[in-house]
Amino acid sequence: MxxxxxxxxxxxxxxxxxxxxxxxxxxxxxxxxxxxxxxxxxxxxxxxxxxxxxxxxxxxxxxxxxxxxxxxxxxxxxxxxxxxxxxxxxxxxxxxxxxxxxxxxxxxxxxxxxxxxxxxxxxxVVLFGPWDLDLVTESPSLRRRFLDNVLSQVDRDYRRASLSYEKGLRQRNKLLWQLREDSSVAFRNTGRARLLFWDKLLIRNGDYIARRREEFIDFVNSHKSQISTDYSLEYDKSAISESRLQEYKEEEIAAATTLVGPHRDDFIFRISGHKSQVTSLFRELAPYGSRGEQRMAVLWLKLAELDFIKESTDEKPVLLxxxxxxxxxxxxxxxxxxxxxxxxxxxxxxxxxxxxxxxxxxxxxx
Ligand SMILES: Nc1ncnc2c1ncn2[C@@H]1O[C@H](COP(=O)(O)OP(=O)(O)OP(=O)(O)O)[C@@H](O)[C@H]1O
Ligand SMILES: [Mg+2]
Missing domain, CATH: 3.40.50.300 (P-loop containing nucleotide triphosphate hydrolases)
Structure with a gap:
């Protein structure tokens, strides 16, 4: 295109x-x-x-x-x-x-x-600028935004799931806050019943989001790169399920916020050890990588993004x-x-x- x-x-x-x-x-x-x-x-x-x-x-x-x-x-x-x-x-x-x-x-x-x-x-489009170098070292929200941007471009269902998840998350957090503030027995029961509705909505959309993120990360790890050095990503997934929400429920009410789910996801850049070392040894790039290595890792990721969009849509994105x-x-x-x-x-x-x-x-x- x-x-x-x-x-x-x-x-x-x-x-x-x-x-x-x-x-x-x-x-x-x-x-x-x-x-x-x-x-x-x-x-x-x-x-x-x-x-x-x-x-x-x-x-x-x-x-x-x-x-x-x-x-x-x-x-x-x-x-x-x-x-x-x-x-x-x-x-x-x-x-x-x-x-x-x-x-x-x-x-x-x-x-x-x-x-x-x-x-x-x-x-x-695939956009690559100097600010992308922060992807390795800066906060998880930047990396989630990156994942959302790639997947939103190629998948309408992902866009819908994200919008629905974000909306649901805001509602659920509001309800958690109300549950914390109003501990009357009457509200406790109706409030908790309403919580179940939002739980289901977040689980449904969160599952889809996590599945697509996982697929993308697998693609990046297995794609053939023009860059020789051995980089990889590790998906640090914050799984959302009925049992996980059950497990954290009291903590969530106390904190008035949802503690598990894709809004807490992250991924980690890794680089394989020097040739003399065991190659299965992948160091974390954020604390150990040189600035240059971090830069190359981002280039590696951007090139993978380009291929991913090409392969999943049969269209060549515009490179910026x-x-x-x-x-x-x-x-x-x-x-x-x-x-x-x-x-x-x-x-x-x-x-x-x-x-x-x-x-x-x-x-x-x-
Ligand atoms: N809403 C706005 N209305 C008018 N000018 C704006 C507005 N927002 C930003 N600018 C101006 O746009 C200019 C910056 O543009 P831009 O960041 O695209 O520059 P650039 O050519 O990429 O520069 P650099 O080489 O430094 O990266 C600044 O001078 C800024 O003041
Ligand atoms: Mg500029």
């Missing part, structure tokens, strides 16, 4: 900008703070319906504007699709000091409004590389450039010297 055109209106620092992209490699060159990452953010937004970096989505609306529009033309299987995201700060001015409430976000496919569930996944060349050594830059040639790839860089000899469509931002 390819993005052939991108139109930005009042998105971040772009007031009006259109970009034509090559089917092969496009390189976006420009100095710091010119908007290179913003362009990739717009593409990621069209893919997932979410930003990968904005804490509040309205941060993406240009300072001097109330409405932001991101439009992209996508081609897959000889079919063209128009994807559109419209963002606001929740209100627009309709007269002097008169405001109207408007939706904060609208998602459209070929001009028709869609729910996130049906918008996401129309465009598939944000300024990663300065992070990689010569050999691994070579690996990335080789991979870049096998699907549409968009590379940003502040330093054109990294892409001097690359046969690519050049886009200069200034």
């Amino acid at each position: 390819i993005i052939s055109k991108l139109y930005l209106t009042d998105f971040r620092n772009f007031n009006k900008r259109s970009l034509g992209l090559s089917e092969n490699i496009s390189v976006i060159v420009g100095p710091n703070a010119i908007g290179k990452t913003n362009v990739l953010e717009a593409m990621f937004l069209m893919s997932s319906g979410k930003s990968f970096r904005a804490r509040l989505e309205e941060e993406m609306v240009a300072y001097n504007s109330e409405i932001s529009r991101i439009k992209g033309l996508i081609r897959a299987d000889n079919q063209n699709t128009k994807l559109e995201v419209v963002l606001t700060r929740g209100r627009i001015e309709i007269g002097e000091n008169k405001f109207e409430k408007v939706p904060r976000k609208k998602l459209l496919v070929n001009g028709v409004a869609k729910r996130l569930l049906d918008f996401a996944g129309n465009l598939k 590389l944000d300024d990663i060349f300065s992070e990689l050594d010569h050999e691994h830059r070579g690996v990335v450039m080789k991979v870049a040639r096998s699907q549409q790839t968009i590379i940003t860089t502040a330093d054109p010297h990294f892409v001097e000899h690359v046969n690519a469509h050049l886009i200069t931002l200034k």
